[in-house]
Amino acid sequence: MSKKTISFTLNGRPVSMDVEPRTTLLRALRDYGVTSVKRGCEEGECGTCTVILDGKLQKSCMVLAQEAEGREVLTAEGLVSRDGKLHPVQQAFIEEGAIQCGFCTPGMVLAVYDLLKRNPNPTDEEMKVALSGNLCRCTGYEGIFRAVRKAAKLMSAGA
Structure with missing residues (x-):
């Protein structure tokens, strides 16, 4: 399957990644190295993959990665300040x-x-x-x- 390059803002920083059309945002983030999003049920039931997408709470297993194009994604890592202070x-x-x-x-x-x-x-x-x-x-x-x-x-x- 051919991959598509997507670009979005992840925790305040621009990122680009190549994803297949069927790849969920959960799997794309995990492949990118984001460890806070967890693979749980992958059916939107457990919340272990929760992110904030354009200011709205979202289960990343229920969103295709390409839907993040041009958007802002916040994960738990993004709550930590630049100087390392916890939220x-x-x-x-x-x-x-x-x-x-x-x-x-x-x-x-x-x-x-x-x-x-x-x-x-x-x-x-x-x-x-x-x-x-x-x-x-x-x-x-x-x-x-x-x-x-x-x-x-x-x-x-x-x-």
Whole structure:
């Protein structure tokens, strides 16, 4: 199958890659070396491959790579500042013990980041709805909910 060159912005930097028409954004990002997007169900159910595409939360297994042409893609790596400082959401996940095996963490972090950008002070029910597309088999979610609350405080304090 012939490949097509696509160009887009990945975590604030322009990138180009050659992809086959059937290649998903998930597989293209993994092939490019982006490790935060994980191959889970590859059916849009688990959220381990979550990215933010043009400001909208998206499961990258459900998007063809060529659909990213000219667009902006943000992964969990893109939340880290240029000087290596973690984003408040990432820091809150660490401090609140919201990470166990870590497989779901990047997708969870992006879902929380998206939630807090839209709603800086979510209720528990709003947190549950926002995270409903991301599955975790290890934490029982309590640490994750604590991390959301802490990240909201850190972000509102301008951390």
